[in-house]
Amino acid sequence: MKKAIIAGAVHAFLAVALGAFGAHALEDILDAYxxxxxxxxxxxxxxxxxxxxxxxxLMKVLGESKQLTWASRLMHAGIYFFAGSLMVLALTGIGVLGAITPIGGVLFLIAWALVITAVVKAK
Incomplete structure (x- = not known):
């Protein structure tokens, strides 16, 4: 429970910091694409x-479950695969990284399906 919230807060912090970095430090470096x-x-x-x-x-409210634990892990990994590969692609232009991005998307989909399953199964 606590790990998921901390991981989410760290990723949110990084999203704000990297978003600001992109808007200010990279504005003259990156093309529109x-x-x-x-x-x-x-x-x-x-x-x-x-x-x-x-x-x-949800772990606090519904109790910890395998579905929520795995959803947390897969969502965390999905951020690295999806957002991470896109960031590297934006900075380097290495098109082969676009093949990694869908892995992150699939991890996100599985994670959300597990969240749905956990909520439906909750008593």
Whole structure:
């Protein structure tokens, strides 16, 4: 429970910091396409940072479960695969990294499905 909330807060902090970095330090370096990629990465990092905090709260309310524990782990990993690969792609232009991004998307989908399952199964 506490780990999910802390992880979510750390990812939210990093999303704000990296978003500001992108808006200020990278504004003259990145082209419009790369800027859009960077912004998408930041958005999804923040969405799923919030998701991690929600999972932590659900663990407190519903009790810890395998589904919520795995949802937390997969969402955390999804942030690295999805947002991380997009950030590296935006900075380097290495197109092969685009093949890694969908792995993060699948991890997000599985994590959300596990959250749904945990809530449905809760008494």
């Amino acid at each position: 790369s800027t859009d990629i960077w912004e998408t990465a930041i958005q999804y990092q923040m969405f799923h940072a919030t998701g991690l905090m929600v999972i932590g709260i």
